[in-house]
Amino acid sequence: MxxxxxxxxxxxxxxxxxxxxxxxxxxxxxxxxxxxxVTTGLVGFAAPDANGEWKGFDVAVCRAVAAAVIGDAxxxxxxxxxxxxxxxxxxSGEIDMLARNxxxxxxxxxxxxxxxxxxxxxxxQGFMVPKELGVSSAKDLxxxxxxxxxxxxxxxxxxDFFRSNNINYEPVPIxxxxxxxxxxxxxxxxxxxTDASGLAATRATFENPGDHTLLPEIVSKEPLGPLVRHGxxxxxxxxxxxxxxxxxxxELGVSSANVGEMASGTNNPExxxxxxxxGTLGEMLGLDADWxxxxxxxxxxxxxxxxxxxxxxxxxxxxxxxxxxxxxGGLLYSPPFR
Amino acid sequence: MSTTTDPQGxxxxxxxxxNDTRYRSMTLQVIAAIILALSLAYLYSxxxxxxxxxxxxxxxxxxxxxxxYDINQTLIEYxxxxxxxxxxxxxxxxxxxxxxxxxxxxxxxxxxxxxLRLSNNWLVRKLMAFYVEIFRNIPVLIWIVIxxxxxxxxxxxxxxxxxxxxxxxxxxxxxAFTNRGVYAPGPYFTRGIGGADGSIINWLLVIATLxxxxxxxxxxxxxxxxxxxxxxxRPNTLWTNLAIWFxxxxxxxxxxxxxxxxxxxxxxxxxxxxxxxxxxxxxxxALSIYTGAFIAENVRAGIQAVxxxxxxxxxxxxxxxxxxMSLVVLPQALRVIIPPLISQYLNIxxxxxxxxxxxYADITATxxxxxxxxxxxxxxxxxxxxxxxxxxxxxxxxxxxxxxxxMKLKER
Numbered sequence: 001m002x003x004x005x006x007x008x009x010x011x012x013x014x015x016x017x018x019x020x021x022x023x024x025x026x027x028x029x030x031x032x033x034x035x036x037x038v039t040t041g042l043v044g045f046a047a048p049d050a051n052g053e054w055k056g057f058d059v060a061v062c063r064a065v066a067a068a069v070i071g072d073a074x075x076x077x078x079x080x081x082x083x084x085x086x087x088x089x090x091x092s093g094e095i096d097m098l099a100r101n102x103x104x105x106x107x108x109x110x111x112x113x114x115x116x117x118x119x120x121x122x123x124x125q126g127f128m129v130p131k132e133l134g135v136s137s138a139k140d141l142x143x144x145x146x147x148x149x150x151x152x153x154x155x156x157x158x159x160d161f162f163r164s165n166n167i168n169y170e171p172v173p174i175x176x177x178x179x180x181x182x183x184x185x186x187x188x189x190x191x192x193x194t195d196a197s198g199l200a201a202t203r204a205t206f207e208n209p210g211d212h213t214l215l216p217e218i219v220s221k222e223p224l225g226p227l228v229r230h231g232x233x234x235x236x237x238x239x240x241x242x243x244x245x246x247x248x249x250x251e252l253g254v255s256s257a258n259v260g261e262m263a264s265g266t267n268n269p270e271x272x273x274x275x276x277x278x279g280t281l282g283e284m285l286g287l288d289a290d291w292x293x294x295x296x297x298x299x300x301x302x303x304x305x306x307x308x309x310x311x312x313x314x315x316x317x318x319x320x321x322x323x324x325x326x327x328x329g330g331l332l333y334s335p336p337f338r
Numbered sequence: 339m340s341t342t343t344d345p346q347g348x349x350x351x352x353x354x355x356x357n358d359t360r361y362r363s364m365t366l367q368v369i370a371a372i373i374l375a376l377s378l379a380y381l382y383s384x385x386x387x388x389x390x391x392x393x394x395x396x397x398x399x400x401x402x403x404x405x406x407y408d409i410n411q412t413l414i415e416y417x418x419x420x421x422x423x424x425x426x427x428x429x430x431x432x433x434x435x436x437x438x439x440x441x442x443x444x445x446x447x448x449x450x451x452x453x454l455r456l457s458n459n460w461l462v463r464k465l466m467a468f469y470v471e472i473f474r475n476i477p478v479l480i481w482i483v484i485x486x487x488x489x490x491x492x493x494x495x496x497x498x499x500x501x502x503x504x505x506x507x508x509x510x511x512x513x514a515f516t517n518r519g520v521y522a523p524g525p526y527f528t529r530g531i532g533g534a535d536g537s538i539i540n541w542l543l544v545i546a547t548l549x550x551x552x553x554x555x556x557x558x559x560x561x562x563x564x565x566x567x568x569x570x571x572r573p574n575t576l577w578t579n580l581a582i583w584f585x586x587x588x589x590x591x592x593x594x595x596x597x598x599x600x601x602x603x604x605x606x607x608x609x610x611x612x613x614x615x616x617x618x619x620x621x622x623x624a625l626s627i628y629t630g631a632f633i634a635e636n637v638r639a640g641i642q643a644v645x646x647x648x649x650x651x652x653x654x655x656x657x658x659x660x661x662x663m664s665l666v667v668l669p670q671a672l673r674v675i676i677p678p679l680i681s682q683y684l685n686i687x688x689x690x691x692x693x694x695x696x697x698y699a700d701i702t703a704t705x706x707x708x709x710x711x712x713x714x715x716x717x718x719x720x721x722x723x724x725x726x727x728x729x730x731x732x733x734x735x736x737x738x739x740x741x742x743x744x745m746k747l748k749e750r
Contacts, residue, residue: 084711091392091716112714113393132497133606143605145518150697151711156406159418170607171408173697173708182487187495188517188616190606231393 024096024228024235025069025286033075036062037095040080040176044201044309044316045101054078057309058099061120061226061243064295065097068242068287073298082175084151087112090229097239099226101195103153113230117240120225120302122322122331124218125154126196128203131213133190138217142167147180147189149173154194157220177202195222197310197318204315238285245292247334248274249301251325256300263293274337281337302332385717400713401426407708409699411615422709429704430726436621436700437687437730443626444686445679448633453663455638466634473631479692481628486620486696493517496607514601514608517616521601524612528595540594547586555579617698621690629686636678640671672745680738684731691727701726 028034038046038058046056054062059078067073079095090098091112101123102108104116127146129135138161148155150173162169172189174180181202184192192199196218203209226243228236249255252271254262263275272278275296276289285291299305306323310316324330355365389395405425408418413431416424455466473481496516514521527540558575566572601611644667652662691702702723710719 084707087711087714088716107714141606143607143609145607150703150708155708156418156712159406159408162408163418169408170410172410173699173703175694183490186490186517187497188490229392231391 024232025238028069028096028235032070033077034062034066034070034097035077035079035095036065037079037081037086037089037098037100038062039100040082040178042101042177042198042201043205044314045198046078046099055309057121057305058101058226060299060305060309061099061246062097064246064299065239065242067294067298068245068291069238071288071294073294082151083149084175087114090114090227093229096235097226097228101198101224102227103195104223104225104227105153108227114227115230115233115236116225116227117236118225118243119223119331120243121197121223123195123197123222123224125157125193125220125222126199126218127215128184128192128199128212129190129215131211135215138215138219139165139167141169141191143169144190145170145172145188146191146193147172147174147184148193149177149180150175152194153220153222158193161219181205195224197224197316200318201310201316204317209315234286238287241285242292242295244334245274245295245337246299246302246305247325247332248337249292249296250303250332251327251334254296254301255304256297259293259296263290270337279338389717396718397715398718400709400715400718403713405709406712409704410697411618411699422705422713425709426701426705426722429699429701432698432704433687433690433693433700433702434730436618436625436690436693436698437683439622440625440629440686440690441683443622444629444633444682447626447630448682449637451630451634452637452641455634456641469627470631470634473628474635478624478628478689479695482621482624482692482695485624486616489616489620490517496603499603499608512600516608518607519613519615519619521608522612522614523598523600524610525596525598528597529593543590543594544587547590551583551586554582558582615698617693617696620696621693621698625686625689629682629689632685633679633682636675636682637671640673640675641667643674644670673747676738676742676745680735680742683734683738687730687734688727 036059038054038056041047042056044056046054046058049055054076062076062078063073066076079089081089081095081098081100086098086100086102087108089095091114099120101121103123104119108114109116127138127141129141135141141162146158146169148158148171155171155173158169158171169191172183174183177194177198180192180194183189185206192202194202196214199214203212203214206212226239228239248270249259252268252274254271254274259275262271263277266272266275266277269278273281275293276282276291280289282289282291300308303325306318306320307313310318312319320328320330322331324332326333355361401423402421404419405422406418407425409416409425409428411432412428413435414424414428416428451466451469454462455470457463457466493516496514496518499514499516512523558578562573562575599610601608601613604610648666648670649662652666653659657665690700691706693700694703694707697703705719705726706723710716713719
């Protein structure tokens with residue numbers, strides 16, 4: 001905050017909008033800890049494991065940034081946020097960045113004054129129903145009761161979808177994925193709708209995942225990615241290029257296993273620039289030369305992170321699909337490191 | 339030569355502002371006012387500076403733009419293309435609905451529990467003490483969540499009603515109790531103004547008729563009192579009053595063609611009739627039993643404030659205990675009960691904002707929740723919310739104060 005902490009604390013959260021406009025990078029370095037906003041718990045994306053340690057696809061982005069900036073992938077304070085609290089948390093400076101399957105939309109980018117640094121998961125909104133209902137298409141859902149996380153883009157898409165298909169539904173607004181799961185399993189709602197990846201992740205935690213089916217309709221584009229406050233471009237660049245480093249690493253074949261070997265000698269100049277053995281990319285970002293190396297070393301490249309947390313080998317079982325590298329026909333395309 | 343003297347005149351010293359009791363309170367108030375004004379100015383400039391730094395501004399234009407989301411319980415016409423202002427109106431009406439319902443039931447629970455807590459029956463007395471202590475000492479949010487969770491887990495889903503060997507069936511083929519709410523037959527007017535679907539005018543007519551009956555019966559009772567005061571014989575008003583209550587409303591119903599729509603399973607849900615949603619029931623019930631426990635204590639205190647001699651005198655006149663209570667003790671106890679009761683009604687209204695925990699679309703959920711989140715206008719929405727709760731609270735307390743003034747001991 002610009003002014004004293006005492007009066008800052010007296011203002012309500014809503015009044016605290018607009019924290020320090022610049023210097024997040026310095027703040028994070030000085031604090032020695034990254035405050036990263038994540039979901040309250042969505043297995044595969046961000047959830048504490050049995051030891052209370054946060055694990056997941058979004059969590060890996062936070063840890064990669066911490067590794068790049070502070071040099072310690074564990075120096076992250078995870079702040080669980082709901083669909084409703086996430087933007088206030090970011091705008092008020094409670095968190096430095098938000099990595100919480102948040103859809104990049106025009107109004108969030110422009111009107112809410114946030115900067116989306118890229119896309120770490122290309123998603124779309126889907127529907128999950130119990131098999132016993134015998135529904136095969138979302139267009140058959142006339143009159144259904146739908147559980148929906150409130151304050152999300154899915155809430156708006158849902159209204160649009162049912163409206164344009166001229167069918168009715170009854171929304172059941174809920175706060176968190178855990179609540180939705182409870183109500184859906186108890187039959188308080190017929191359908192659960194959110195991003196298809198989130199549905200797959202939720203279904204994987206069910207006792208009998210086979211009893212539930214994802215409908216074929218994907219009713220929206222949901223590019224999910226990390227975001228930071230608008231107006232602090234240096235910090236935005238750090239998060240943006242950390243994400244790009246993970247994506248580029250996969251494209252160039254740099255993985256957590258071979259990153260050390262590649263850093264000691266490679267004949268690919270882009271790999272050398274990425275890993276800091278050539279050029280001054282790290283310095284330009286305000287970091288040291290090994291920033292990207294540390295991120296890849298501790299978290300793995302994008303492909304590794306995907307495979308470990310949500311890929312087909314995991315219970316969540318998501319195919320790469322749109323999230324394959326551009327060289328494999330997917331949408332992942334990082335600007336060059338030069 | 340002047341004889342009037344003013345001993346203080348001209349001898350006013352600055353130190354008297356603090357030392358003289360005549361001025362001290364005023365000085366302190368002025369200082370407090372200045373500090374308050376400075377704090378507010380500081381907070382405002384801090385807000386303005388931070389907003390400017392973040393490139394944001396304050397604007398209420400979002401109220402006119404389409405809300406884009408649907409609401410599951412709407413008392414007025416609403417769809418996703420309606421404005422955010424209309425969504426806020428839906429929320430306001432839902433808040434008022436649950437507040438009014440909960441105030442009524444909480445008063446009933448409170449009065450019953452408060453009277454029974456003073457019962458001579460040991461078991462009843464202890465049971466009521468148990469109720470009061472259990473519900474008063476656990477936060478209302480927890481009660482709301484407990485009741486909602488139990489409802490979802492215990493009640494059958496609509497699926498259980500389906501098929502030939504359904505595990506659940508409707509009560510009397512009229513009522514369905516599901517984990518999504520209670521479905522009951524819904525009244526509608528076949529010959530109502532505005533066709534079978536009817537408009538709100540039909541219901542306003544019904545309410546106007548009932549209000550009219552209320553005032554006419556009051557007149558009849560006043561007249562009976564008057565006759566009793568003059569002649570000592572009270573005319574029998576029961577049949578007249580019953581007729582005044584029932585005849586006009588029955589005639590109106592016949593004219594409008596009252597019919598009932600029975601809920602039935604259609605597709606995924608029960609359709610038709612009246613639906614009282616699960617969140618409303620959970621919130622209503624939780625607020626009622628929680629605040630009822632507080633009101634019970636108010637009622638107990640009020641009754642105990644009435645001197646024992648009053649009860650003994652009533653008994654000596656041959657009044658039965660229940661008549662003693664309703665005619666002698668409670669009217670006097672009301673003077674003690676009403677002021678704290680106002681606070682309890684305010685609490686109910688404010689606590690209804692916890693609706694958000696169960697997905698009930700009150701004003702906090704619509705304006706302060708979804709609209710705030712979808713538009714990002716946090717400051718504007720929170721200001722409007724504060725304004726709404728302030729206005730509602732002031733209205734409730736002024737209405738209740740009118741009632742309090744009517745009830746309080748009048749000294750001549």
